[in-house]
Amino acid sequence: MPAIWGIVNVTPDSFSDGGRHASPEAAVAHGRRLVAWGADVLDVGGESTRPGAREVGAGEEIDRVVPVIRGLQEAGVRVPVSVDTRKGEVAEAALAAGAVLVNDVSAGTYDPGIGTLAAAARHGAGVVLMHMQGRPETMQDRPAYGGDVVAEVRSYLAERVRAAKAAGVAVDRILVDPGIGFGKTLEHNLELLRRLEELVGDGVPVLLGASRKSFLGRVTGRDVEDRLAGSLACVARAVEAGVRAVRVHDVRATCDVLRVLGRIRPKRH
Numbered sequence: 001m002p003a004i005w006g007i008v009n010v011t012p013d014s015f016s017d018g019g020r021h022a023s024p025e026a027a028v029a030h031g032r033r034l035v036a037w038g039a040d041v042l043d044v045g046g047e048s049t050r051p052g053a054r055e056v057g058a059g060e061e062i063d064r065v066v067p068v069i070r071g072l073q074e075a076g077v078r079v080p081v082s083v084d085t086r087k088g089e090v091a092e093a094a095l096a097a098g099a100v101l102v103n104d105v106s107a108g109t110y111d112p113g114i115g116t117l118a119a120a121a122r123h124g125a126g127v128v129l130m131h132m133q134g135r136p137e138t139m140q141d142r143p144a145y146g147g148d149v150v151a152e153v154r155s156y157l158a159e160r161v162r163a164a165k166a167a168g169v170a171v172d173r174i175l176v177d178p179g180i181g182f183g184k185t186l187e188h189n190l191e192l193l194r195r196l197e198e199l200v201g202d203g204v205p206v207l208l209g210a211s212r213k214s215f216l217g218r219v220t221g222r223d224v225e226d227r228l229a230g231s232l233a234c235v236a237r238a239v240e241a242g243v244r245a246v247r248v249h250d251v252r253a254t255c256d257v258l259r260v261l262g263r264i265r266p267k268r269h
């Protein structure tokens, strides 16, 4: 069964839970709740990357995530903590504060400085390398792929895996992610989900983030707070395809889905 990455957004403007856990205390309490519900990893983020989001400076992002990472440790939370950031400086501060993974939606391409990959390598941390076309500010303006979106995403991720290895990240600490909703039309997202096995077959563990995303709204007609069932359908699809981790807001319900699927899936030989 995939690991459950519970989302802890310490932001005023995230698309589904912006402002809800903006104080460090509220974010730590939320993280503890997610662990009690079954989260295997907590993914702490201080910058929204939703379409059109405003960029946040490294200092502001550090001020948001570091107190939460420290607070989780002080509260005795033992699950690994990931920092969701594109900036090397933020990754460095978060890893120094106790995070052990860097989830970078730019796969190490955003930060021209030391960068997230070098920071992860220095700390022996893991990384998530996600595919995104363009930047959050403009990525949904007119996403386009030459021919086959799945082939393009796979070759981009293979190149970013090579870059991570070259930066010194341990091979067995790398995950890749097709980046659902990041520079993709509805049809691109659906095609990636339909053909997840191709990505899994490339041999690098896959993380999938589809939780509450707008393509689910397009399919079901539901607003963001009402996309649980659609999100869980994606979790079931991830299990079927052999995905290694799912990044979700609704940890308790996801955990139930995985428990049941774990008992009723045909055994593979």
Ligand code: HH2
Pocket: 007, 009, 011, 013, 014, 015, 016, 045, 047, 048, 049, 050, 084, 103, 104, 105, 128, 130, 177, 179, 180, 207, 208, 209, 210, 247
């Ligand atoms: N999606 C979001 C943020 N980070 N990281 C990975 N690896 N994969 C994803 O699909 C992914 C991600 C967007 O979701 P959320 O954090 O809820 O929203 P926001 O970016 O508005 O904070």
